[in-house]
Amino acid sequence: MALMAPVVHYPLHQATLDNGLRVIVNPDPSVPVVAVNLWYDVGSRDERPGRTGLAHLFEHLMFEGSANVTSGEHLATVQSVGGSANATTWFDRTNYFETVPTCALDLALWLEADRLASLQVTQHNLDNQRDVVMEEKRQRYDNVPYGDVMLHLVQLTFPADHPYGHPTIGSMDDLAAATLDDAKAFFATHYAPSNAVLTLVGDIDPTDGIARANSFFGGLAASTRPVREVTAPLPPLTGVPRREVTATVPADAAYLSWRLPASDTPAFDALELALAALGDGQTSRLHRRLVRNDQIAEGAGASTTGLIGGTSLGFASARALPGVAGAQLEDAIVDEFERFIADGPTTAEVDRVKAQYEREWLGELARFDNRADLFSSYATLQGDPEAVNRRLDEIRAVTIDDVAAAASDWLATDQRAVVTYHRERA
Amino acid sequence: MNRPAITPPQPWTFPTPTTTHFDNGMTVLKFDRPGQHLIDATLVLDLPLHTERASIEGVSAILQRCLDEGTRSHPRTDFAEQLENRGAVLNGGVSHSATHVSLEVPTTRFAEALPLFAEAVLEPTLEAADVRRHVELRLAEIGQHRAHPTHRGAEAFRAAVIDDDFRAARSSGGTAASVRRISTDDVHAHYAAHYGPERATLVLAGDFTDDPLPVVRDAFEGWSRTVTTLSSERPLAAPPQVLLIDRPAAVQADVRLGGFGIDRTDPRWPALRLGAFVLGGGFLSRLNRVLREERGYTYGVQLSNTPARHGGLLAMHASFRTEVAAAAIAEARELIRVDGDGALTEAELTDARNFLVGIMPLRCATAAGVADQAAALIDVGLDTGFVNRHAAALELVTPEQATAAIAELLQPDRLSLVVVGDAAVLADQLAAQGLDATVISDPSV
Numbered sequence: 001m002a003l004m005a006p007v008v009h010y011p012l013h014q015a016t017l018d019n020g021l022r023v024i025v026n027p028d029p030s031v032p033v034v035a036v037n038l039w040y041d042v043g044s045r046d047e048r049p050g051r052t053g054l055a056h057l058f059e060h061l062m063f064e065g066s067a068n069v070t071s072g073e074h075l076a077t078v079q080s081v082g083g084s085a086n087a088t089t090w091f092d093r094t095n096y097f098e099t100v101p102t103c104a105l106d107l108a109l110w111l112e113a114d115r116l117a118s119l120q121v122t123q124h125n126l127d128n129q130r131d132v133v134m135e136e137k138r139q140r141y142d143n144v145p146y147g148d149v150m151l152h153l154v155q156l157t158f159p160a161d162h163p164y165g166h167p168t169i170g171s172m173d174d175l176a177a178a179t180l181d182d183a184k185a186f187f188a189t190h191y192a193p194s195n196a197v198l199t200l201v202g203d204i205d206p207t208d209g210i211a212r213a214n215s216f217f218g219g220l221a222a223s224t225r226p227v228r229e230v231t232a233p234l235p236p237l238t239g240v241p242r243r244e245v246t247a248t249v250p251a252d253a254a255y256l257s258w259r260l261p262a263s264d265t266p267a268f269d270a271l272e273l274a275l276a277a278l279g280d281g282q283t284s285r286l287h288r289r290l291v292r293n294d295q296i297a298e299g300a301g302a303s304t305t306g307l308i309g310g311t312s313l314g315f316a317s318a319r320a321l322p323g324v325a326g327a328q329l330e331d332a333i334v335d336e337f338e339r340f341i342a343d344g345p346t347t348a349e350v351d352r353v354k355a356q357y358e359r360e361w362l363g364e365l366a367r368f369d370n371r372a373d374l375f376s377s378y379a380t381l382q383g384d385p386e387a388v389n390r391r392l393d394e395i396r397a398v399t400i401d402d403v404a405a406a407a408s409d410w411l412a413t414d415q416r417a418v419v420t421y422h423r424e425r426a
Numbered sequence: 427m428n429r430p431a432i433t434p435p436q437p438w439t440f441p442t443p444t445t446t447h448f449d450n451g452m453t454v455l456k457f458d459r460p461g462q463h464l465i466d467a468t469l470v471l472d473l474p475l476h477t478e479r480a481s482i483e484g485v486s487a488i489l490q491r492c493l494d495e496g497t498r499s500h501p502r503t504d505f506a507e508q509l510e511n512r513g514a515v516l517n518g519g520v521s522h523s524a525t526h527v528s529l530e531v532p533t534t535r536f537a538e539a540l541p542l543f544a545e546a547v548l549e550p551t552l553e554a555a556d557v558r559r560h561v562e563l564r565l566a567e568i569g570q571h572r573a574h575p576t577h578r579g580a581e582a583f584r585a586a587v588i589d590d591d592f593r594a595a596r597s598s599g600g601t602a603a604s605v606r607r608i609s610t611d612d613v614h615a616h617y618a619a620h621y622g623p624e625r626a627t628l629v630l631a632g633d634f635t636d637d638p639l640p641v642v643r644d645a646f647e648g649w650s651r652t653v654t655t656l657s658s659e660r661p662l663a664a665p666p667q668v669l670l671i672d673r674p675a676a677v678q679a680d681v682r683l684g685g686f687g688i689d690r691t692d693p694r695w696p697a698l699r700l701g702a703f704v705l706g707g708g709f710l711s712r713l714n715r716v717l718r719e720e721r722g723y724t725y726g727v728q729l730s731n732t733p734a735r736h737g738g739l740l741a742m743h744a745s746f747r748t749e750v751a752a753a754a755i756a757e758a759r760e761l762i763r764v765d766g767d768g769a770l771t772e773a774e775l776t777d778a779r780n781f782l783v784g785i786m787p788l789r790c791a792t793a794a795g796v797a798d799q800a801a802a803l804i805d806v807g808l809d810t811g812f813v814n815r816h817a818a819a820l821e822l823v824t825p826e827q828a829t830a831a832i833a834e835l836l837q838p839d840r841l842s843l844v845v846v847g848d849a850a851v852l853a854d855q856l857a858a859q860g861l862d863a864t865v866i867s868d869p870s871v
Contacts, residue, residue, distance in 0.1 A: 008463060030461045031791040032436045068429060072719050075709035080777035081432055082784010099788050106430035113427070131722025135678070139725050139745045143678045145573050216427065248674075250573040251566065281515075282494070282506040292503075295559060298566035321566050348511070355513030359532055362463040366792040 008362065009389050010371065013206035017214055019222035020194025024375050024385050025209035026201045028368065034202035036108045037097045037372035039380045041197075042190035044170070045091050045163035045309055046228065053170015054178055056089035057133050058186050062096065063087070064125035067118035071125060074111050081107060084369075089168050092308050093380060099369045102203040106212060112198075113216040116191060121183050130175055137169050145249040146319075149419060153257045153315070156241045156417035163231055163309055192223040197379045201372040233310040234259050236415035246422045251298070251319055252326035253421040256333055258314040260410055263306030264382045270398050270406035275302040275314055276353040277345050277403070278336060283352065285336045286316065294332060296324045308381040314411065326420035334413045341411060344404035357395050438787045440813035441796065443629075446639060448647055451624035455810065456638065457631040457796045465536045465632030466797040467642075468528035469547060470804040472625040474735070475522050476593040476659040478616070482608045483593065484600015485616045487520045488560050492613065493527060494518075495556040497545040502553075505542070514539040516546060520598050523658060523735040524805040530794065533633055537641050544645035547626075552617060554610040564605050568597075572868075575673060575680035575745070575846045582671055582866075583682040583741060583844045592661035594734065622653035629800045631793040658807075660736040661686065666842045670856065670863035672849035679751035679847030683758060684741030687835050689733040690808060696819040697831035698731065698740075703778040704770050705729045705762050705832065706742055712761050713742065723747065723754045729762070735806040740835060748848050752855035755845075759838050769829045783817050 013025045044055050065071040078085040083100030085108075098108040141147040151167050158165040198217065200209045236259050261267045279286040279302025290297035300318035307313065316337070318329040365371045365388075375385040443455035478485050494509070494516045496502040509516060514531035529543040571577035581597050588595035599605070623646065630638055663686035688694055706713040706729025713727045727744035742762065746754040764770060790796050800810045845852060849865045856863050 028461070030459075031787050032438060033788050033791060072710045072715065076777070079708045079781045082435060082780050084785060084788065101435035101784055101787070103433045103435050107432060110427065110430050128719065128722045132718055132725060135723070135745070135747060136725040138677045138747060143575055143676055143680075143745065145570070219427070248573070250569040281510055283503060283510050288503070291563075292559070295562065298563050298570070319566075319570070321562060322569065348507075352507070352510050355535075356510055356515070359464065359513040359515065359530065362532055363530070363794070366462060366464060366794070368788075368791060 008365065008392060010365070012375070012385055013210065014385070015210045017193065017218050019218065019220055020192070020225065021213070021217050022197045022379060023210050023213040024197065024199040024379060025204060025206040026199070026371065026375060027204055027206050028201060029203045031368070032102045032203050033099060033368060034102055034105045034200055034204050035097065035099045035368035035372040036105070036112065037095060037199040037201070037369065037376045038112055039197045039376035040094045040191060041195045041380050042094055043090050043092045044166065044168040046190065047170070049161065050174060051178060051182060052166045052174040053133070053168070054174070054182060054186055055094055056168055056170065057130060057175060057178055058183055059087050059089045059094050060129040060133055061121050061125060061183055062115055062119065064129060065120050066115040067120065068114050069111060074115070077111065078108065083108065091164055091168060093377070095373060095376065097369055097373065105204065106216070109212060109216040113220065116193070116217070117220050119187055119191070121180060121187070123180050126178070126180055126183060130178065133175060134172060137172065141169060145247070146253060146421060149255050152243050152245065152419040153255060153417065156243060156419065157237065157257045157259060157313060158234070158311070162234070164307060164311065189226050192225065193217060193220050194222060194225045197376045199372040199375045199379070199385070201368045201375070231310040233261060236410065236412070237417055238415070240414060241417045243419045244422060245419060246424050248424050249421050250423065251322060252324060252329070252423055253317065253319045254326045254329040254333060255317040255419040256315065256330065256416045258411055258416055260304060260312040260314045262310050263308055263312050266402070267406045267410065268304070268306060268312055269394060270402040271314060271410055272304050273350060273353045273357070273395070273398055274340070274345065274403050274407040274411060275304055275316070276356065277349045278302045278340055279316055280353065281356060285340060286318065286333060289336050290318050290329065290332050296321055296328055296332065300333070326422060330418060330420060337411055337413050341408050345400060347400055350400045350403055354395055358392055361392060435784055440786065440790060440799070440810065443800070443810060448623065448643065450647060450650055452646055452649065453627045454639070454642055455627065455629050455800060456634065457629070457800065458634050459631055459793050459796060460633050462633045462793045463533055464530055464793055465533050465630065465638070466528060466530050466793040467540060467543060468526060468629045468797045468801045470627045470629065470801050471525045471621065472523070472656065473520070473525045473620050474656055474658040475520070475598060477620065477656060478593065481604060482612050483596060483604040484564065485608050485612050486525055487599040488557060488564060488605070488608050489552070489613050489616050490518045490520055490525050490527065491560045492552050492556050493546040493550045496551045496553060498549040498551060499545050500542070501551060505545070509539065509542050512539045514542070516543065521805050522594050522598055523807070526801055526805070528797070536632070536638065540638070540641050541645045547621065548649050550617070552610065552613050557608070557610040557613050561605055561608055564599060565602055567599070568602050568605070575676065575678070578671060579680040579682050579844055579846045582669060582846070583684070583842070584739065586667050586669055586842045586844050587664055587684070587686040587739065589662040589664045592659055594659065594661040618651070620653055622651040623649045625653055627804045629797045629804070631797040658735050666840055668843045668856070668861050668863045669845070670849050670852055670865045671844070671846045672865055672867040673846055674848060674850065676748065676846070676848045678745040678747055679845050679852055680745050681751065681755060682741045682743050682844045683755065683841050684739065684836070685841050687731065687738050687740035689736060689738045689806065690812065690816070694831040694834070696816060697823045697827040698835060699782060700775055700778045700820060700823050701764070701770055701828040701832040702729045702731050702740070703782060704774040704828070707778065708781060713758060716761060717744065717754055717758065721754070723750050727758070733806065748851050751845065751847060751852060752859050755843065755861070756859045762832070762836050763838060764829045764832045770825050770832070772825050775823065775825055775828055779820050783820055786813065786817065
């Protein structure tokens with residue numbers, strides 16, 4: 001079937017300030033709003049042993065005041081001008097963002113520059129935000145069924161001392177042990193103009209946008225960019241590491257993971273398509289098999305989590321219908337992966353997952369804030385934000401043979417790790 | 427460098443759609459969003475859930491979930507394949523007043539995908555095997571929701587604050603007892619009784635360099651089923667209660683404190699929205715400033731309005747660690763008081779108004795954003811001009827009006843409290859605060 005392909009090209013303007021801050025502007029006057037997005041090249045992979053969770057805890061502290069901004073005022077100020085702001089921390093990065101009416105662009109830049117220039121961390125703020133982060137951990141991980149699954153999968157998939165060997169939220173013990181000196185040292189090491197990318201998307205002229213970035217950030221001192229040791233790619237897993245979790249969950253579940261190549265490799269693109277064919281959407285193999293035909297799962301899927309430091313993650317999972325055991329889910333998933341590797345994908349499958357990728361990618365780019373985040377991401381992790389504009393062509397260029405070969409190399413079922421949840425009966 | 431001054435934002439208004447009425451009674455609203463690469467088409471079908479027979483509540487949701495499981499023109503999985511081949515996706519859901527079905531597709535493939543979308547609505551096969559499977563999946567979902575503190579709390583709160591004579595007191599997807607009884611015949615009968623063009627509004631949003639109307643007309647004009655007209659229920663509030671749903675050994679308590687409030691048509695609505703934002707909307711709201719930023723009791727606390735067609739839910743919601751939950755609840759009850767020195771101030775209202783009005787261009791920047799906003803209003807029987815009328819009304823609210831709205835609708839001694847957490851610890855804690863909770867235990871949590 002010949003389908004007309006969407007063509008997307010967002011104009012980009014780039015500059016690097018004298019202090020090393022990279023600035024990217026994508027003008028789009030369709031709405032009187034500008035998205036400000038700042039990526040710092042620091043994530044939980046940069047934490048040292050005994051201080052897991054520090055990158056994320058530190059992200060909270062960035063909202064607790066600076067020379068000209070009081071505690072909490074950053075977020076409240078952005079909201080009071082009709083904008084939104086937040087931040088997130090992940091294995092590979094920490095991002096901060098504001099989306100504001102055009103008239104408040106200078107304010108957003110000033111708020112970001114003020115905390116980079118003069119963050120004021122106090123023991124009181126640290127203690128308070130440590131409590132808040134512990135509540136975040138309880139709410140999102142400890143108090144919900146299957147909430148600890150990422151912890152288990154990460155521990156099974158990576159060695160404990162690997163940069164990706166612990167989840168971003170960290171451990172309660174490490175959070176409790178974090179000191180004011182840790183926070184100050186973390187700031188001094190990682191928060192510098194040369195370790196950041198600033199992206200503006202929206203109702204702004206490119207020359208003006210770069211000039212404004214320079215007027216607020218240009219005066220900040222340059223400092224040495226921290227050097228990160230290169231992490232060699234890990235080989236696939238061996239021996240099927242496994243964890244059986246008995247918990248008060250409503251139904252059994254099976255979660256499988258694989259080590260995949262880094263997110264900037266052609267093989268990773270092929271694996272994104274392979275795992276989509278296996279587990280994304282109603283027509284995917286896992287849904288057809290486990291949900292529709294065998295009727296053993298209430299849901300089944302597969303996906304990737306792209307990481308830049310040598311090794312990414314691939315997942316497959318299913319949650320059981322009442323009375324079905326986790327092992328039965330695992331067997332069915334393994335069976336479908338083996339069939340996929342033995343027979344390869346069909347042309348129709350590959351075309352379909354490419355078409356679905358296109359829609360999802362266009363959806364990501366539609367919102368200014370998400371689009372800005374993608375430009376910052378590609379600039380930080382892959383060195384070139386224009387890669388966003390090439391992305392659909394790259395995905396279209398992946399062949400059925402690429403998908404088959406990547407699946408065979410990386411998704412073999414003896415290269416999996418498994419977490420199985422067993423329902424604890426009261 | 428000094429803090430930059432802010433100039434007033436450019437005036438912004440929610441776009442006015444082009445409205446077309448087809449001869450069969452269906453209404454089409456078209457919002458042109460130049461530059462968007464995706465088109466969103468959302469069909470809102472007026473279908474209040476009190477039309478469901480009590481014994482088979484949830485039938486609307488099962489019907490909606492079966493729509494994309496095959497059509498007469500593309501039976502079984504052929505339908506999903508045709509749709510996904512075009513990079514399209516169908517989503518849907520039911521509220522207490524309407525069923526929503528939406529299509530999202532790249533602009534270049536809209537003309538191919540829209541007829542498929544129409545098939546799902548006009549000629550679904552609703553086969554017995556699919557109905558049975560979706561009943562089982564819904565039952566499993568109910569089990570998952572009962573075990574999840576947030577879902578469990580939300581459902582229990584709804585049931586606590588709305589008189590149970592009304593459908594609105596129960597989940598839109600039905601209960602385990604009612605869903606289990608839903609048959610294929612029930613689904614077909616519900617479809618025949620309620621799916622018709624006179625009840626349907628189609629919202630289109632996207633870059634329409636090519637006029638979409640001919641494609642939509644071709645796909646939907648032949649739809650001719652006549653369905654009965656409806657009235658919607660007007661739920662009443664239940665008396666206040668204090669419920670503690672036991673979740674043994676839970677490390678946090680999921681807390682809701684509030685009641686059954688008002689909807690967008692109430693004259694107090696603009697005042698309530700502003701007042702609720704001051705108390706629990708912004709990051710430095712009265713509740714979040716103290717309970718998160720000073721005490722560290724929670725990751726975040728909100729006071730939120732969820733308006734329905736008639737009435738709405740008004741609730742403070744947060745998860746507090748178990749040890750401090752009762753203290754947090756006691757403090758929250760004080761923080762939402764607006765009597766005496768607690769009256770809302772002009773400065774607070776200005777910030778709230780700036781946020782609620784100023785955030786709209788951002789929320790409506792994409793095709794999906796515009797379609798979602800329009801569909802939410804059509805769902806409750808309002809026209810899309812409401813957005814601009816409401817923004818103008820927010821400008822006129824005085825601190826006295828906002829204070830009065832909160833005082834009337836959040837009277838501390840008239841609120842229900844629903845806590846999902848470890849009863850072994852919390853019951854005594856709550857009792858010490860003078861809160862005599864009814865403890866609910868069941869094996870599924």
